[in-house]
Structure formats: structure tokens, C-alpha cells
Amino acid sequence: MxxxxxxxxxxxxxxxxxxxxxxxxxxxxxxxxxxxxxxxxxxxxxxxxxxxxxxxxxxxxxxxxxxxxxxxxxxxxxTGRAPLEAASMGVSIPEDALAFRCNLVTVEYLDDDRMTMIDYSAGHISSKEAAELITAVQAACGTDRLHFYPGVSYRHLLIHQGRVPDSLHTVPPHDHMDQDVTVFYQQYLGIDYLAELMRTSAQVLADHPVNLRRQAEGKRPANALWIWGEGKKPxxxxxxxxxxxxxxxxxxxxxxxxxxxxxxxxxxxxxxxxxxxxxxxxxxxxxxxxxxxxxxxxxxxxxxxxxxxxxxxxxxxxxxxxxxxxxxxxxxxxxxxxxxxxxxxxxxxxxxxxxxxxxxxxxxxxxxxxxxxxxxxxxxxxxxxxxxxxxxxxxxxxxxxxxxxxxxxxxxxxxx
Missing domain, CATH: 3.40.720.10 (Alkaline Phosphatase, subunit A)
Structure with missing residues (x-):
């Protein structure tokens, strides 16, 4: 036709x-x-x-x-999910960089290095609240290698400059609701700068007024980051x-x-x-x-x-x-x-x-x-x-x- x-x-x-x-x-x-x-x-x-x-x-x-x-x-x-989201946000991906989807999620910390995925969307957090949180994460954790961009609701973007270690294998958080995700979390903890990101960002999120207010209102806090869906510019x-x-x-x-x-x-x-x-x-x-x-x-x-x-x-x-x-x-x-x-x-x-x-x-x-x-x-x-x-x-x-x-x-x- x-x-x-x-x-x-x-x-x-x-x-x-x-x-x-x-x-x-x-x-x-x-x-x-x-x-x-x-x-x-x-x-x-x-x-x-x-x-x-x-x-x-x-x-x-x-x-x-x-x-x-x-x-x-x-x-x-x-080439991956995140590059498409970057295109929507007008974020340029350098030739030697990767884009990651960065979810704001709700997890239950079983101890320092173990967790259960409670909600991949942090209770469908509002874009306004989420932007405040991602801005705070960028201020505390952003580096020449890692840069965060706020998106819509729980969906955000991380641009990773340079090569990612071959040991990193990511999974979508929505595939593991109410499941122990420790084995996937350990992927991040096995890479020094990502381990620092996960632990520092968790503390930033825990202490942030947005999350304190959400908890006081009976809402789920966005208490962790989850990066996945990486890829290069298509x-x-x-x-x-x-x-x-x-x-x-x-x-x-x-x-x-x-x-x-x-x-x-x-x-x-x-x-x-x-x-x-x-x-x-x-x-x-x-x-x-x-x-x-x-x-x-x-x-x-x-x-x-x-x-x-x-x-x-x-x-x-x-x-x-x-x-x-x-x-x-x-x-x-x-x-x-x-x-x-x-x-x-x-x-x-x-x-x-x-x-x-x-x-x-x-x-x-x-x-x-x-x-x-x-x-x-x-x-x-x-x-x-x-x-x-x-x-x-x-x-x-x-x-x-x-x-x-x-x-x-x-x-x-x-x-x-």
C-alpha cells in the first residue's frame, strides 16, 4: 500500500x-x-x-x-531506554557517555547492604517534590562523572561520563516489587563510586524536608535511587x-x-x-x-x-x-x-x-x-x-x- x-x-x-x-x-x-x-x-x-x-x-x-x-x-x-528519555528532556549525551534512567523508589532497608523494593514510583511522587529531591542529590553527589537531571514524577536521568565497569548489570525496579533486591543492589555496591553514590544519596533523601513531610502525611518516602536502562545516543x-x-x-x-x-x-x-x-x-x-x-x-x-x-x-x-x-x-x-x-x-x-x-x-x-x-x-x-x-x-x-x-x-x- x-x-x-x-x-x-x-x-x-x-x-x-x-x-x-x-x-x-x-x-x-x-x-x-x-x-x-x-x-x-x-x-x-x-x-x-x-x-x-x-x-x-x-x-x-x-x-x-x-x-x-x-x-x-x-x-x-x-540502544537503551534512558537515551530516549534524554532526547525528550533535551539533554545531550556525549559520545563517551551513557544515559541511565534514575528512579526515585521506596525501599525497606533490612540492614546496611540489604533491601526490599517496596515501590518503584515512591508512591507516584509529584514532579515538584521529585525535582527538589533530585536537585539535592545533584548538589551532594554530582561529579564530573555523574550528573542528575529531574524528569517527571519518579522518572529521572543520570548522565554517566566515561566507561561503566563491565560488572554492572542493572534491572528495572518495577520488575521486582515486594521482592528482596539485595543481589541487584550489590551490583552498585561493588563499584566504589556507585557505592558512595547509593549511600550518600540515601542519607540526603532520608533527611530531606520533602520526605519528612511525605512520611508525616502517611505517604511513601522516596528514600533511594535506582539506576537502570542505560544506553548510548541512538x-x-x-x-x-x-x-x-x-x-x-x-x-x-x-x-x-x-x-x-x-x-x-x-x-x-x-x-x-x-x-x-x-x-x-x-x-x-x-x-x-x-x-x-x-x-x-x-x-x-x-x-x-x-x-x-x-x-x-x-x-x-x-x-x-x-x-x-x-x-x-x-x-x-x-x-x-x-x-x-x-x-x-x-x-x-x-x-x-x-x-x-x-x-x-x-x-x-x-x-x-x-x-x-x-x-x-x-x-x-x-x-x-x-x-x-x-x-x-x-x-x-x-x-x-x-x-x-x-x-x-x-x-x-x-x-x-
């Missing part, structure tokens, strides 16, 4: 929506229980697909998965160069914004976008619709289902999916239909975040492509994991890569 410049392309991502049957939901998944009339109506008239967004051997993170959903092959373009050609389309991206998280920067999309800032249930859904939908007046493509990313999955909150995950339907999908579809312009729309997840596991899985993701002008074979089904998997397998609609999906979605560059 050649790219049609008259068509509008809308990619709506409910991060981590996919799940397995949940006992509290009568053996159903959140997608099966959630009231999502707009998504289900679109799905019934759409083409179902099962797409592998995480190639074998890659970590099932939002970095790899969303890179794939934008059509980029991870084996060619993936080199990516733009979506306009690859597919002949212009576009924009809307998300609350730096990782997605960084993907937007690296892929040549206009990153739209929406006031009140938080990455959780209290995000500004209306603002995201309005920004997407406004951008489509001038652009060919828009990606709207909603983080809340993933965060609920990591927290293990059944009710929050169901609510996040229902909010995604009513506050993002519904207004976008309603307005696009009113405008009468042809458009293609995808509803998908980037990966599964099962409530029972509280972390990501690398399973192929169920999605659909809706075309306002109709599709050759409509699914006639509602949007659930089981329905899409069965329809895709029956119809030979299983794709091995995000690149194959994205080309099917937007086509190829005219003349390309």
Missing part, C-alpha cells in the same frame, strides 16, 4: 492494557470486564492483528515495544523519511516523548498530563485533534493501565481502560467522523502488564486497524485478548514485527 497524503493516521496506545484472567474479575481480564463501547464498536468494523512488538532476546519494556509500534526495528535502533531516521508522513506525539512520559523527538514527530505538551489515572485525558484528545488539522499522523499514549498493572490494582486497571475509551477514543472518533475526513485508527497496547505478575510480558499484542472508509474483512468481534488472538490466528493475521505492522498501517513512502 502506498502512503495516501489525504488519509489521517491515529495510533492510540493503552500502555500495558493486556492481561491474563483475574480471579477478582470472575476469571476475566480487565479488557473483558471494562465498559468500552467505542473501542468495541471500532474493533467490530476493523481488521484484527496480532503483532510481536518485542523481538526474542529483547527486554519487554515500553522502550522496545513502542519503538516497534512506530515501525523501527529494535535490532537496528535500540541514530534514527524520521518517519517522514521512512514513510512520507508528518506527525505529532502526545504522552506524559519522557520515554515516549524521546521516541517522538528521535523519530521526527512534534512532541505536544499537555498541561496536567501525569501518566496516571489523574492525567488530563481531555487535553490529550483535544491536542491530538488539533494537530491532525495540519499533520498526517498522531500518536496518543496513555500510561495509566501500565501503572495500575505494576501496582497490582485491579480496579484501577479497569478504570484506566474505561477512561481510555470514554475520554480519548470517543472524542477523537466522534470529531473525526464529524469532520468527514478519511482516517485510519489503531487501538493497541505496547505490551502486556498482567496484574498477577506486576511486570511486563513479551507476548504478541492484540490490536486492530480501523479504516473510516471500510476494510475488506471486518472482525465482528469486541476488543479482548482472546477474541483478537483467535481471529488473527484464524485469518493468518499474525505479524512478526512492529515494522510490518506500521507499514500495513500507514503504507510506504510515495515512490519508495
Amino acid at each position: 502506498k502512503h495516501c497524503t489525504l488519509m489521517k493516521y491515529i495510533l492510540l496506545i493503552g500502555d500495558g492494557m493486556g492481561d491474563t484472567p483475574v480471579p477478582e474479575l470472575g476469571g476475566k481480564t480487565p479488557l473483558e470486564v471494562a465498559h468500552k463501547p467505542f473501542i468495541d464498536r471500532l474493533c467490530a468494523a476493523a481488521e484484527p492483528l496480532l503483532v510481536r512488538t518485542v523481538p526474542e532476546g529483547y527486554p519487554p519494556g515500553s522502550d522496545v515495544a513502542n519503538l516497534s509500534l512506530l515501525g523501527y526495528e529494535p535490532n537496528k535502533y535500540y 541514530a534514527m531516521n524520521t518517519l517522514q523519511e521512512r514513510h512520507g508522513i508528518t506527525g505529532s506525539l502526545i504522552s506524559a512520559v519522557d520515554l515516549l516523548k524521546g521516541l517522538g523527538v528521535c523519530s521526527g514527530l512534534e512532541v505536544l505538551e499537555v498541561e496536567g498530563a501525569t501518566g496516571y489515572l489523574d492525567t488530563n485525558y481531555q487535553g490529550k484528545a483535544e491536542a491530538a485533534l488539533e494537530s491532525l488539522k495540519a499533520q498526517d499522523f498522531v500518536l496518543v499514549h496513555v500510561e495509566a493501565p501500565d501503572e495500575a498493572g505494576h501496582q497490582g490494582s485491579v480496579s484501577d486497571k479497569v478504570q484506566a481502560i474505561e477512561d481510555f475509551d470514554s475520554k480519548v477514543v470517543a472524542p477523537i472518533v466522534t470529531e473525526m467522523d464529524r469532520r468527514g475526513e478519511p482516517y485510519r485508527l489503531v487501538v493497541t497496547m505496547d505490551h502486556y502488564t498482567p496484574l498477577a505478575r506486576r511486570t511486563h510480558e513479551d507476548w504478541p499484542v492484540p490490536l486492530f486497524i480501523y479504516d473510516s472508509e471500510g476494510v475488506e474483512r471486518s472482525s465482528g468481534i469486541t476488543y479482548t485478548e482472546a477474541n483478537i488472538i483467535a481471529a488473527a490466528e484464524q485469518g493468518n493475521l499474525c505479524l512478526d514485527s512492529g515494522a510490518a505492522f506500521f507499514t500495513r498501517f500507514v503504507g510506504t513512502k510515495a515512490g519508495g
Whole structure:
């Protein structure tokens, strides 16, 4: 399919929506229980697909998965999570440096060198509070080798100048909730300057007024740093160069914004976008619709289902999916239909975040492509994991890569 410049392309991502049957939901998944009339109506008239967004051997993170959903092959373009976040923040990564994601987390210290991971997000600490803490850490621990930059909520950045010792192997904190993480913590303690960073920063955080106030209010303190997701600056050609389309991206998280920067999309800032249930859904939908007046493509990313999955909150995950339907999908579809312009729309997840596991899985993701002008074979089904998997397998609609999906979605560059 050649790219049609008259068509509008809308990619709506409910991060981590996919799940397995949940006992509290009568053996159903959140997608099966959630009231999502707009998504289900679109799905019934759409083409179902099962797409592998995480190639074998890659970590099932939002970095790899969303890179794939934008059509980029991870084996060619993936260098790590943190470099994408650095791009979003406008932080330059020198050629001889690495970027690390730096989480503010809540841990339980069992003794000086042992700990349990209590909360990878420090109770979804506010960006304002977090900025104060990261600024204090930079003042106390920043060196010519280590420099900290505040980000959004618990998500921050460390630029590490020079080579990192080969002995360092990092892990995402959200993969180890309520688990003893001593063996991973020892990785940092085995490197002298990182051991000093961990111990000094822990004392800075423990004594900081922000954390003292949070504890007095019954909130979780951000009492430790956790660095992971390291990588070098990526080199990516733009979506306009690859597919002949212009576009924009809307998300609350730096990782997605960084993907937007690296892929040549206009990153739209929406006031009140938080990455959780209290995000500004209306603002995201309005920004997407406004951008489509001038652009060919828009990606709207909603983080809340993933965060609920990591927290293990059944009710929050169901609510996040229902909010995604009513506050993002519904207004976008309603307005696009009113405008009468042809458009293609995808509803998908980037990966599964099962409530029972509280972390990501690398399973192929169920999605659909809706075309306002109709599709050759409509699914006639509602949007659930089981329905899409069965329809895709029956119809030979299983794709091995995000690149194959994205080309099917937007086509190829005219003349390309």
C-alpha cells in the first residue's frame, strides 16, 4: 500500500492494557470486564492483528515495544531506554557517555547492604517534590562523572561520563516489587563510586524536608535511587523519511516523548498530563485533534493501565481502560467522523502488564486497524485478548514485527 497524503493516521496506545484472567474479575481480564463501547464498536468494523512488538532476546519494556509500534526495528535502533528519555528532556549525551534512567523508589532497608523494593514510583511522587529531591542529590553527589537531571514524577536521568565497569548489570525496579533486591543492589555496591553514590544519596533523601513531610502525611518516602536502562545516543531516521508522513506525539512520559523527538514527530505538551489515572485525558484528545488539522499522523499514549498493572490494582486497571475509551477514543472518533475526513485508527497496547505478575510480558499484542472508509474483512468481534488472538490466528493475521505492522498501517513512502 502506498502512503495516501489525504488519509489521517491515529495510533492510540493503552500502555500495558493486556492481561491474563483475574480471579477478582470472575476469571476475566480487565479488557473483558471494562465498559468500552467505542473501542468495541471500532474493533467490530476493523481488521484484527496480532503483532510481536518485542523481538526474542529483547527486554519487554515500553522502550522496545513502542519503538516497534512506530515501525523501527529494535535490532537496528535500540540502544537503551534512558537515551530516549534524554532526547525528550533535551539533554545531550556525549559520545563517551551513557544515559541511565534514575528512579526515585521506596525501599525497606533490612540492614546496611540489604533491601526490599517496596515501590518503584515512591508512591507516584509529584514532579515538584521529585525535582527538589533530585536537585539535592545533584548538589551532594554530582561529579564530573555523574550528573542528575529531574524528569517527571519518579522518572529521572543520570548522565554517566566515561566507561561503566563491565560488572554492572542493572534491572528495572518495577520488575521486582515486594521482592528482596539485595543481589541487584550489590551490583552498585561493588563499584566504589556507585557505592558512595547509593549511600550518600540515601542519607540526603532520608533527611530531606520533602520526605519528612511525605512520611508525616502517611505517604511513601522516596528514600533511594535506582539506576537502570542505560544506553548510548541512538541514530534514527524520521518517519517522514521512512514513510512520507508528518506527525505529532502526545504522552506524559519522557520515554515516549524521546521516541517522538528521535523519530521526527512534534512532541505536544499537555498541561496536567501525569501518566496516571489523574492525567488530563481531555487535553490529550483535544491536542491530538488539533494537530491532525495540519499533520498526517498522531500518536496518543496513555500510561495509566501500565501503572495500575505494576501496582497490582485491579480496579484501577479497569478504570484506566474505561477512561481510555470514554475520554480519548470517543472524542477523537466522534470529531473525526464529524469532520468527514478519511482516517485510519489503531487501538493497541505496547505490551502486556498482567496484574498477577506486576511486570511486563513479551507476548504478541492484540490490536486492530480501523479504516473510516471500510476494510475488506471486518472482525465482528469486541476488543479482548482472546477474541483478537483467535481471529488473527484464524485469518493468518499474525505479524512478526512492529515494522510490518506500521507499514500495513500507514503504507510506504510515495515512490519508495
